[in-house]
Amino acid sequence: MSSNSKVDDGTNIFPVPNHTLPYWRSDLHEIDSYRSTEQLPKECDILIIGAGLSGVSTAYHLLDDNPSPPSIILLEAREVCSGATGRNGGHLFAPHSYVDKVVREYGVDAARELMLFCKSQMFAMKSVVEKENLDCDAVLTRYFETCLTQSFAEEIKKHYDEQLKIGLDFIQDVDHVGPKHAEKLSGVKGAKGGTTTTALQLWPYKFVTQLLACLVKRTSINVQTHTRVLSVSNSDDGWNIVTTPRGSIRARKVVFASNGYTAGISPIFENKIVPIKLTCSHISVPKDTPSPPPHLSHTYGLNFDGPALRDYLIPRPDGGVICGGAKSTYMKGDKNTWFNNFDDSTLIEQARSHFETVMQDNFLGWENSGAAVDYLWTGIIGYTSDSWPHCGKIPRQENHFILAGYNGAGMPLIFLTAKGIARMIREDLPFEESGIPRIFKTTEERLKLDVDR
Incomplete structure (x- = not known):
């Protein structure tokens, strides 16, 4: 059997040359x-x-x-x-947002298996970093999934309470943060609530x-x-x-x-397995900025209106920030720019303006930081039904x-x-x-x- 798989325009699916520089x-x-x-x-x-x-x-x-x-x-x-x-974002954690979907479709045992598997992944990679003495900026931290709308914050709290009620023992590492402290603890402007869990970031x-x-x-x-x-x-x-x-x-x-x-x-x-084109950025702060921003101690999910419109954000140890997502800027447009698209040699320019201001718009103390995009790139993921x-x-x-x-x-x-x-x-x-x-x-x-x- 040969590999002449085609996409709709009759082109072979393969990694293209001259890819964007991440x-x-x-x-x-x-x-x-x-x-x-x-x-x-x-x-x-x-x-x-x-x-x-x-x-x-x-x-x-x-x-x-x-x-x-x-x-x-x-x-x-x-x-x-x-x-x-x-x-990618150089980031891993046990994705608590999967729990309800897996419980509903496959049962509690399958959800437990998945969550514990993801949690074990962090420590397995940390162990091999230490065993092989890999210099890859591996840092164990906490991930903060923040909700920026009241309706989604209430939905997250409802699901979390239901999970506790039925006794899901495998979510012990997940902590719900309510509206009283969400903004202060996360540093995210207007955060209405969210969850935190253990995460590992590294230079992939x-x-x-x-x-x-x-x-x-x-x-x-x-x-x-x-x-x-x-x-x-x-x-x-x-x-x-x-x-x-x-x-x-x-x-x-x-x-x-x-x-x-x-x-x-x-x-x-x-x-x-269909190729999907997504975009990511690296944001830096000028060394001579008169208003240095505060250090961010978490990695983040920014849910602007549910998971479909979500950014992920990883503060780097050197003060830079990785931010990916910006789906609201391009996914409602021409579907061919991202769906069944395996060409990572071109940028999704619509996303640039979103990334240029994401820190100033969403994080306390970053308003006058001068944070700006210095790397913008695209990448191809494999999407399944x-x-x-x-x-x-x-x-x-x-x-x-x-x-x-x-x-x-x-x-x-x-x-x-x-x-x-x-x-x-x-x-x-x-x-x-x-x-x-x-x-x-x-x-x-x-x-x-x-x-x-």
Whole structure:
């Protein structure tokens, strides 16, 4: 089966060259465009497509403390961590907003499983930062989901009270903040209420590149950047044939860590994982500003009118701020600018003015800070019909594994999902014993669900 998956205009889905420059790629690692060998190897035990957090974490869990390591080739269409991981907010927490949806659709046990999985992710990544001595600005903090309208604040409080009433023990780390103290504690102007929970922020590009550099230094992993996969097919002898412009590789197993680009190389996911274009920014304050703003001790969600119109905001240790979202500025316009769009070489300029004033408009003490956008970029996420990633063995595809389609919320999911995929491969485990939340399993039933256009 070849990978000639198309979008509506007849164009192949693949990472484009000349992508916009995100802040996270302003300090490049020497491994950024690395190739382990001049020529592609002819074959391997495991071939991983994608060198972002998903692909590199899978390789790490396959090789770390493995006395009989498999031969692994890691292919990346562009540079290491140039896709969604290098374009996100650099932030992870257990998303309390998912709880009601999961309880309603899958039951309390599935919600508990998901929340504890996300919470464990923070400490698992913190542990590997410490174990591998990664210099990636990892900071454990609190996340403050703020409500800027009274109606949404009341809705959040109602759901929180209902969760307490039915005894959801897995939300113990979530703290509700009412209107009396919300503005003062958060520093967000006019905050009507919200919730806080533990969070981890880090520099995602540095986490991924330094972790990959550790593997290159101490294992035999073969990394090949600027090597786009054109197709993956099965040979009569049971091997997978992975074709690239530089030649073909025979692989016993293939891992699709390709997120929003997956349909371009695995057509079974056409209209199942759809590329969505989003935007993010880095905001800085002039060093000579006469009105230095106060330090912000939380990371934030700013709900202007519910989660559909929400910004995420991560104050950096150096005083800069990452802010993403601004959906109200462009999502009601031409849908082609963002839906089924895999081109991150162009900006969504409508969002710039929103980001230019988001700090002054919403945070106490920032009115005269001079805060301004110095980086604006776009990134491609993988969107699925039910809002959950596709993970595990791909149905009807022998020895194909996937972890992709994170709906813009991959950071609190990926690292331990990659560990689960690695366990399935290393120990020949079924999905149900992998430790990955049950609702992530890719199944024939889920593959019948198209993303609404």
